Amino acid sequence: MTHATLKFGDKEIELPMMSPTAGPDVIDIQKLYAQGGVFTFDPGFTSTASCESNITFIDGDKGELLYRGYPIDQLAEKSHFLEVCYLLLYGELPTSEQLSDFVPRVTRHTMLHEQMAYFYRGFRRDAPPMAVVCGVMGALSSFYHDSTDITDPEQREIASIRMIAKIPTITAWAYKYSVGQPFVYPKNELDYTSNFLNMCFSVPAEDYVVDPILSRAMDRIFTLHADHEQNASTSTVRLAGSSGANPFACIAAGVACLWGPAHGGANEAALNMLREIGTVDRIPEYIARAKDKNDPFRLMGFGHRVYKNFDPRAKVMKESADEVLGLLGIENNPTLQVALELERIALNDPYFIERKLYPNVDFYSGIILDAMGFPSSMFTPIFALARTVGWIAQWKEMISDPTQKIGRPRQLYTGATNRDYVDVENR
Numbered sequence: 376m377t378h379a380t381l382k383f384g385d386k387e388i389e390l391p392m393m394s395p396t397a398g399p400d401v402i403d404i405q406k407l408y409a410q411g412g413v414f415t416f417d418p419g420f421t422s423t424a425s426c427e428s429n430i431t432f433i434d435g436d437k438g439e440l441l442y443r444g445y446p447i448d449q450l451a452e453k454s455h456f457l458e459v460c461y462l463l464l465y466g467e468l469p470t471s472e473q474l475s476d477f478v479p480r481v482t483r484h485t486m487l488h489e490q491m492a493y494f495y496r497g498f499r500r501d502a503p504p505m506a507v508v509c510g511v512m513g514a515l516s517s518f519y520h521d522s523t524d525i526t527d528p529e530q531r532e533i534a535s536i537r538m539i540a541k542i543p544t545i546t547a548w549a550y551k552y553s554v555g556q557p558f559v560y561p562k563n564e565l566d567y568t569s570n571f572l573n574m575c576f577s578v579p580a581e582d583y584v585v586d587p588i589l590s591r592a593m594d595r596i597f598t599l600h601a602d603h604e605q606n607a608s609t610s611t612v613r614l615a616g617s618s619g620a621n622p623f624a625c626i627a628a629g630v631a632c633l634w635g636p637a638h639g640g641a642n643e644a645a646l647n648m649l650r651e652i653g654t655v656d657r658i659p660e661y662i663a664r665a666k667d668k669n670d671p672f673r674l675m676g677f678g679h680r681v682y683k684n685f686d687p688r689a690k691v692m693k694e695s696a697d698e699v700l701g702l703l704g705i706e707n708n709p710t711l712q713v714a715l716e717l718e719r720i721a722l723n724d725p726y727f728i729e730r731k732l733y734p735n736v737d738f739y740s741g742i743i744l745d746a747m748g749f750p751s752s753m754f755t756p757i758f759a760l761a762r763t764v765g766w767i768a769q770w771k772e773m774i775s776d777p778t779q780k781i782g783r784p785r786q787l788y789t790g791a792t793n794r795d796y797v798d799v800e801n802r
C-alpha cells in the first residue's frame with residue numbers, strides 16, 4: 376500500500392492510499408483528525424469519496440457509465456429493466472432460471488395495501504405528484520411492519536422487492552389522482568413497464584392496449600435512470616440509512632432530494648425551458664442569459680458534476696427521442712427541433728466548451744415522456760420510479776457493510792465564539 380504525506384505546521388502525517396479497480400486513487404483520511412487535529416473541507420463533495428462501492432462507475436472524461444461493469448448503452452440496447460434491477464441488486468446478470476424466479480417475486484408485490492388508496496385522498500387534487508410519491512413511499516413503513524427490521528437480511532430483501540414492485544403502482548396512482556381518474560390496479564399478466572403504462576393510461580370506460588414501442592422506450596428510460604454512483608439523492612439515502620432508519624423512510628428521503636431542479640427535477644425544468652424558448656430564433660437570447668452571471672437562468676438539462684464529456688444516457692435518450700417521435704408521427708416536433716438546435720449552438724459556444732457543459736440525461740427525456748402523454752409534473756416521479764432500484768442497491772450495500780457507521784460530517788465553524796448571555800435591558 377502506498378502513502379500520501381501531509382505536512383503542515385510542525386506535523387507530518389502519513390495517510391494510506393487506496394487503489395480502486397477503476398477511477399482515481401483515494402487518500403484515506405479517516406485518521407486525519409485523530410492524528411493531525413484538522414478536518415478537510417469539501418462542501419460539495421467535489422473531491423471526496425463518501426464510501427466504497429462496487430455497484431456503478433462513471434468515467435466523466437470518457438462519458439462512460441457502467442452498472443456492475445456493463446456499459447449503459449449495451450444494457451439499454453440488449454437488456455430490460457427488471458434484468459437490470461437484478462444486476463444492480465445482486466451484482467451479476469441473472470441466468471434464465473434466476474430471472475424466471477425474480478420476475479414473479481416482483482410481480483406478486485405490485486398491489487398496494489387497499490387502505491393506502493385512502494391515504495392519497497388526503498392530498499389536494501393539485502398536489503405535485505412528487506409530493507404524493509414522497510409521502511406514500513414513507514407511509515409504506517406504516518403498512519409493512521414485517522419488513523422494517525434492517526438487521527434481518529430476509530426483511531431487507533422483502534422490503535427491497537416490495538418497493539421495486541410497488542413504486543410503479545404508487546407513481547401511476549399519483550398520476551391518476553392528479554387527473555381525477557380512478558386508480559387502475561396492476562395486472563400480473565403484463566410485464567413491469569407495460570403494467571405501469573396500463574395503470575397510467577387505461578380507463579374503465581374503454582379497453583387500453585399498451586403500445587409495445589412505447590413500452591420499450593419507457594423500459595429503456597427506466598434502465599438509463601436506474602443508478603448513478605453517489606449522486607445527491609443516493610447520498611441522502613445512504614446517510615438516512617446510516618442512522619438505522621427503516622428502508623421505506625430512506626427511499627422517501629431519496630425521493631425528496633431527487634425533487635430539486637438541480638437534480639432529478641431538471642427533466643421537468645428542461646422541457647418547460649424548451650417550451651418557453653418556443654422557436655429556434657429565440658435560442659440566442661437564452662444562451663446569452665445562461666452565460667450572464669447576473670442572471671440565475673441556467674440551461675436546464677445541461678452540465679453535470681461528473682460528466683465533462685457527453686452523458687452516455689443523453690446519447691441513448693436522443694436516439695430514443697428520434698425513434699419514438701418518428702414512430703408516433705411527430706418527428707417535426709417543435710420542442711425537439713428547439714432541443715436539437717440548442718444543443719448544436721451550445722456545443723459550439725466557447726462558454727459551454729470551456730466549462731465542458733453537455734446535455735445530460737434530463738435534456739431529452741422530457742421530450743419523449745411528453746410525446747407519450749405524460750404531463751411534465753410526472754417526469755421527476757418517473758425518474759424516482761426508475762432510481763428506486765439504485766437507491767435500494769446502494770442502501771443494501773451500505774447496511775451490509777460491517778464497517779458502516781452513522782454518517783456525521785464535521786464543519787468549518789466561522790460563527791460567534793463563546794460569549795456570555797446579555798439581559799434584554801442591557802442589549
Ligand code: SDX
Binds near residue numbers: 606636637638673
Ligand atoms: C442529474 O449527480 C448525478 O449523477 C445526478 C444525475 C443522476 O443520474 O443522479 O446525473 C441526475 O441531476 C443531472 C443534472 C440535472 N441538472 C440540470 O440539468 C440543472 C442544470 N445544470 C446545472 O445546475 C449544473 O450543471 C449541475 C448542478 C448539474 C452541476 O453543477 P456543478 O458541477 O456544481 O457545476 P457548477 O455549478 O460549479 O458549474 C460550473 C460552471 C459555472 O460557471 P463559472 O462559475 O465557472 O463561470 O458551469 C456553469 C456554472 O455557472 N454552468 C452552467 C450550467 N451548469 C453549469 N451554465 C449554464 N447552464 C448550465 N446548465
